[in-house]
Amino acid sequence: MAAEFKECLRKEEKLLIRTVALFLRVVVFILGVGIIGAIHVSTETAFGFYPEIPHGYELETRESAEETKEHPSPSANKQSVVLQLRWEPQFQFAGYYAALWQGYYEEAGLDVTIRSAFDETGNIRQATEEVQAGRADFGVGAVDILFANENGKPLSVVAAIFQRSAVAYYRLEETKVNNVVDLLDRKVARRHLDLLDVELQAMLIAEGIDPVQLPYTDKKRSFTLEDLTSRRYEIVPSYLDSILLEAREAEVAVSVLRPLDYGIDFYGDSVFTTVKLTQEDPEMVEAFRKATLQGWRYALENPLEMATLITESFEHTRIDQGYASGHEGDDYFMYPSEFLEYNKFQAQQVMELTYYPVVELGNLHPFRWEETHQALSRLGLITKPLEMNSFIFDYETLEQETQQQRQQRLLFLLRLGLLLLIGFLLVAATSRREAHRMEKLFQKEREENSRKEALMIYQARMAAMGEMVAHIAHQWRQPLNNLGLVLANLEDAFRYDELDEDQMNRSVNHSRRLMKRMSDTIDDFMQFANPTLQPDYYEVKLAVQEVLDLMEARLRAYGVQVSLEGDDKITAYGHRNHFSQAVFNLIANAMDALAEHQPSDPSIKVGIEKDPPWIILSISDTGGGIHPSIAEQIFEPYFSTKPEKQGTGLGLYMTKTIIENSLKGQIHWENHQQGVTMIIRMPEKKEGKLDDGKENRTHDRT
Known part of the structure; x- marks a missing residue:
């Protein structure tokens, strides 16, 4: 009867292990198909079809320090952008010209035209009107942004250059x-x-x-x-x-x-665009913002150079446009030397207004814009509420939304994978329920010793498998996140025309390595869970390392430092998977003690050494040790210090049973200053015998 019962449990256990492994492998397969498919689609688009890049508005003649040089026509892969200034060229706008002349805009894939506020006839262009009408992509403004936002197309502030009003x-x-x-x-x-x-x-x-x-x-x-x-x-x-x-x-x-x-703290010159552009092409807006701030950084760190370049580039246009500053005729005539001094003076004022380098360039504080809006409302100049979420350009938030949209491409495959994973977890949950059912059966058949042992072994293994499932789920989070990053990087590379065959191959190989890592986790699970009938020689350190690998994610999440010391060549004789389960139980027990005790330096140290004819394995933690009041009970069945329903009370009992009966060894423990050390003695060779004179426990202090 007992032999038949044990055989029945063994078959049921094998079936459960194969089912769980099959679920996991199907999930990995589906994820692999989805990722490789996405890479294939991205690659086909990158190397076969190029979306037409819309051109911007007709560009005017560019004024620069190198205006005598011939300007090449814009490259087909650069996006045309128009920036509308709020006045004529002067140091007030040095950062934009620095970004243009130093090539920062070009490096960002942008072909930028910077337009003066005055046209050829002397009429002024309002930056807000130009941007809202679509004649410019970006503008420079201040409180006029809020006024224009009231009655025209919604505008969005990209960066505040002057941290206070000028x-x-x-x-x-x-x-x-x-x-x-x-x-x-x-x-x-x-x-x-x-x-x-x-x-x-x-x-x-x-x-x-x-x-x-x-x-x-x-x-x-x-x-x-x-x-x-x-x-x-x-x-x-x-x-x-x-x-x-x-x-x-x-x-x-x-x-x-x-x-x-x-107490009136308005922002000064700020870069703005339309809300529509921030939503349709946030990457371009962010590229323009970064290049602009890079230009301003250069201008503020090289003010004399930029003042000289601006003077040389625009001295003639400024003289011709005497009306630009509101003067009439000759009373505004400014010689080049005067214009240079004017730009040097402005450089000093701009430095004060930007607060650079104390305040980060482009810093935007929603509260200050809200305060400005309220002040204008009190004056009766504006009436509409301010939609702050869209008024302040926040690329990171928009990028998160974009990432979510990108991930929808694989959602149908991921859903299938998740459904299978749920099925896998349901199997694990069923295993735990089955363990409780078998516990009741054990209580009825307590008088049959062999039946009792079979049931307890089965129950403990099912509980351990349930914990292992949780470890695997935790272990998979990082490779799944990395797979998501691979897809995002491919998308970005394609969008910015940087996707080449080399990157494609790296992405495919990286994805395959991640999937192999997930598959290896399943192999480790099979090695741990698969019941073996015959003992054999095995490498002790390798077996311990495989258990630690399965538990790595949880150990890292708990902040536990783990060290493993010992000779790689040390071998022991016995059932390897039984040894792995015993090690798993002891490390899981140590983790529980660390979580409860919460020491400042949670750690687990594993040591392996030879003491012929024995192999000595020690597992030491800093979890506070074992109290003398429970010293005689820790290896008893159903004894647990955990809250009800959080432990079966079989972990240490089964560990002791496995070590003594299956591995023909013994286990004892010793308290040390910070915690406890569990010590296992196993035979090095097949003919090793148990030292019956050794006590099962020793302890010196709590």
Whole structure:
């Protein structure tokens, strides 16, 4: 009866192992087919068909330091992009020209045209209007971005170059102004719908003053130092402190009111585009952003060089466009030497506005834009709410969404794989339920010793297989993530025309190595779980390493440092898979102790040495040790210190049974200062005999 019962359990165990292994191999096969298929599709597209790259708008003649050189026509694989400035060329826009002249835009696959705010007839182009109308892809703006966002196509800020506004309000030093309220008694230069006036209004509102108390002027041209010295106005606005430069040259003492001093903290020059472009081509927008910031970094680290290049490149166009700064005719004529000094002065102001290198170039803080939006709402200048998620360009978020869309291509195969994996886990769960069922059967047949042992061995092995399934699932996470990265890299390489045969081969080989790793995990599982009938010689260290490999992911997740020491050539005689199960049980027990005790340096040390005719295996942990009160019980069946339903209480009992009965050895333990050491003695050779005089345990301290 007992022999038939054992044989029945053995057959059922073999069937379960084969079923689990079959499920795992089918999952690996399906994943492999999906990945190789995706690589094939990507490769076919890359080497067989090229999607047409849409060209941008008709490009104007490019002004640069090398304008005498012949410009080659844009390459077919470069994307044409137009950047619209908010004023004429000067150091205010040095970073964009640096990105163009240093080749950063070209390296990003972009053929960029930088357009002045003034056309050939002297009419000004509004950057926001040009971008919303599709005549430019990117623009440079500030609070006007929020105004345009109110009534036109939704806009998105890509990078804030000036971390604070370049607007300031100047007065002669002799004109006393102690606070904003004093402005009511002064002649303040204001123009209706002037962007330079917005922050003045915000300052007045912040002090509880209605801006309508200060009248507007009908002056069309820019405000200059002459407006102050002639007493036409007592307070005039200025951008990038241009009046300060005039005052220094004329040796006139002036004072300044800055909005920031009154809590008005608007961003200055910022790069923007349409929300539509950020959604349709986020990679291009990100490439433009990175190249632009690289250009600004170069300009800020080489200000004299860039000031000189800008002067040499645009000195003639600036003289021809005297109207560009609001002056008329000869009173704005600026010699090249003056233009150079002007750009050097602007370089100093721009350095202060960017806060470079203290603040990261292009830094965007949603809260500040929200505060600016609320300030404009209080002025009644805008009414619509701000959609911050789309207003601030966040490539990482968009890339995550894109990655999710890419992964849909393999979803149908992955779903099938997951269904099979679920089936695999259900089999494991069934195994555990079967273990509980067999436990009840064992209780009924307790009087039959052979039947009792068979049931307990089966139950323990089923529980161990359940734990092993969890380890395999954990072990597969990293290769699955790596397979996903392979696909993403292929997609990126194709999108940027970088996919070649060499990369394709590397990707295929890498994918195959990952799948082999997953397949090897199944082989290790089969080696561990497959019952053997005949003992044989086996390499002890190799058997231990295979168990550690199966448990690697969980050990790493728990932060456990594992060391394995011993001669690779040490062999023992017995059932290898029984030995592996005993080692698995002891290491799992050590992990549980470490998780409960939570030492600062969780570690497990495994040592292998020869003591003829024995092989000594020691497994030491830092999990706190075994308390003397339970010292006599740890090897008893159904004894466990774990919470109910979290352990069968058979792990150490079965380990002791396997070592003594199957391996013809013995096990004992010793507490040390930080934990416990489990020591196994096994025969080195077939004729080794058990030393009956050895106690099953020793302990010295807890």
